[in-house]
Amino acid sequence: DIQMTQSPSSLSTSVGDRVTITCQASQDIGHYLSWYQQKPGKAPKLLIYDESQLDTGAPSRFSGSGSGTSFTFTISSLQPEDIATYYCQQYDDLPFTFGPGTKVDV
Amino acid sequence: QVQLVESGGGVVQPGRSLRLSCATSGFTFTNHAMTWVRQAPGKGLEWVAVISYDGGNKYVADSVKGRFTISRENSKNTVFLQMNSLRPEDTAVYYCARGRTTTNFSPQDSWGQGTLVTVSS
Numbered sequence: 001d002i003q004m005t006q007s008p009s010s011l012s013t014s015v016g017d018r019v020t021i022t023c024q025a026s027q028d029i030g031h032y033l034s035w036y037q038q039k040p041g042k043a044p045k046l047l048i049y050d051e052s053q054l055d056t057g058a059p060s061r062f063s064g065s066g067s068g069t070s071f072t073f074t075i076s077s078l079q080p081e082d083i084a085t086y087y088c089q090q091y092d093d094l095p096f097t098f099g100p101g102t103k104v105d106v
Numbered sequence: 107q108v109q110l111v112e113s114g115g116g117v118v119q120p121g122r123s124l125r126l127s128c129a130t131s132g133f134t135f136t137n138h139a140m141t142w143v144r145q146a147p148g149k150g151l152e153w154v155a156v157i158s159y160d161g162g163n164k165y166v167a168d169s170v171k172g173r174f175t176i177s178r179e180n181s182k183n184t185v186f187l188q189m190n191s192l193r194p195e196d197t198a199v200y201y202c203a204r205g206r207t208t209t210n211f212s213p214q215d216s217w218g219q220g221t222l223v224t225v226s227s
């Protein structure tokens with residue numbers, strides 16, 4: 001199975017800050033990486049797919065980059081509603097493994 | 107609008123079975139692969155199973171292989187997860203999610219609200 005790691009596991013930030021989360025895959029996954037946002041008690045929400053494509057309705061302050069084994073997720077200017085846990089997921093090979101998550105709070 | 111509604115969760119003893127259902131609406135069901143993802147209390151997301159748009163291809167995680175089966179009934183726009191020989195470690199919220207494309211190899215772009223399965227004696 002492809003192992004996904006994320007860093008940091010948590011971060012405390014301020015409204016308006018730029019936030020960056022990294023995701024590493026244990027093998028080359030091309031650009032088959034997505035990012036999800038999950039708020040407490042809610043289902044995950046797709047933000048980014050194919051490493052950098054913004055899903056319909058996702059705010060443009062969210063972006064993704066990278067390829068192969070190393071990926072980055074960025075919130076350009078953190079808003080209060082962005083407080084959540086963020087997960088990366090690879091879908092290059094089954095099983096479609098998730099990273100352990102990064103909890104973002106203020 | 108796109109809706110996915112899971113049902114069938116509950117409290118069950120170890121070794122027993124449960125069948126989860128996910129009723130969908132608001133989109134062309136046969137244009138999408140469907141996935142089950144679970145989340146144990148206080149833990150991260152774990153991918154469980156995927157089924158192709160036509161039901162012809164199915165894959166389950168090793169942690170549930172031989173115990174869980176995914177299926178779909180396209181005439182009813184519904185996907186199922188049959189869970190047998192349940193273990194305490196299967197306790198989780200189970201989410202049904204729509205694949206972004208017809209292929210199994212796509213992210214999940216719409217999710218249900220989840221249904222809680224608790225395996226306990």
